[in-house]
Amino acid sequence: GAGVSQSPxxxxxxxxxxxxxxxxxxxxxxxxxxxxxxxxxxLEFLIYFQGNSAPDKSGLPSDRFSAERTGESVSTLTIQxxxxxxxxxxxxxxxxxxxxxQYFGPGTRLTVT
Amino acid sequence: xxxxxxxxxxxxxxxxxxxxxxxxxxxxxSQSFFWYRQDCRKEPKLLMSVYxxxxxxxxxxxxxxxxxxxxxxxxxxxxxxxxxxxxxxVNRQSGYSTLTFGKGTMLLxxx
Numbered sequence: 061g062a063g064v065s066q067s068p069x070x071x072x073x074x075x076x077x078x079x080x081x082x083x084x085x086x087x088x089x090x091x092x093x094x095x096x097x098x099x100x101x102x103l104e105f106l107i108y109f110q111g112n113s114a115p116d117k118s119g120l121p122s123d124r125f126s127a128e129r130t131g132e133s134v135s136t137l138t139i140q141x142x143x144x145x146x147x148x149x150x151x152x153x154x155x156x157x158x159x160x161x162q163y164f165g166p167g168t169r170l171t172v173t
Numbered sequence: 174x175x176x177x178x179x180x181x182x183x184x185x186x187x188x189x190x191x192x193x194x195x196x197x198x199x200x201x202x203s204q205s206f207f208w209y210r211q212d213c214r215k216e217p218k219l220l221m222s223v224y225x226x227x228x229x230x231x232x233x234x235x236x237x238x239x240x241x242x243x244x245x246x247x248x249x250x251x252x253x254x255x256x257x258x259x260x261x262x263v264n265r266q267s268g269y270s271t272l273t274f275g276k277g278t279m280l281l282x283x284x
Binding site for chain 2: 167
């Protein structure tokens with residue numbers, strides 16, 4: 061079946077511009093996560109959505125970062141006024157209700173020049 | 174102390190070797206533990222869960238030591254295809270909500 065998809069796969073943007081990254085979770089998965097992975101580093105938790113509950117935003121590094129999710133479908137991660145340190149791979153993952161396993165998308169590689 | 178700590182490696186081993194990785198975690202309340210695998214420039218994928226009694230999946234064996242708060246992964250008869258980064262993963266709180274990923278241990282298996 062279809063896995064988690066993310067778009068775009070690659071994004072190059074100029075410092076100061078806004079970017080929007082998209083994640084399509086696996087159908088029926090109620091939980092959705094965004095992570096950031098800088099080159100050679102581990103996964104950094106950003107935000108977590110669970111159904112219609114308020115999202116856990118505790119990992120967002122600054123107010124330039126925001127994310128939305130409509131119901132149990134698509135999510136968008138927006139980074140405003142991008143900085144060079146925002147360059148990373150942004151990974152999205154989804155999970156079924158009563159399971160620990162997170163299924164990851166292929167990621168969006170963001171490069172801020 | 175970091176929530177999840179791993180030796181970054183790399184571990185360089187020949188084909189057929191046995192190799193073991195350890196991971197320590199700081200939150201004694203953690204209940205669930207996993208090993209994920211991440212190939213170069215790819216997304217992480219679940220390798221196996223880690224159960225209190227220890228568990229085995231083919232050439233892979235996972236162990237949990239709650240008293241010392243560490244988890245181990247043993248790979249027997251290494252294959253070239255085992256070359257990857259192995260991520261130790263621990264749940265941050267009760268329930269299914271959030272997982273904390275270690276930075277990973279890189280394994281390189283050579284012919």
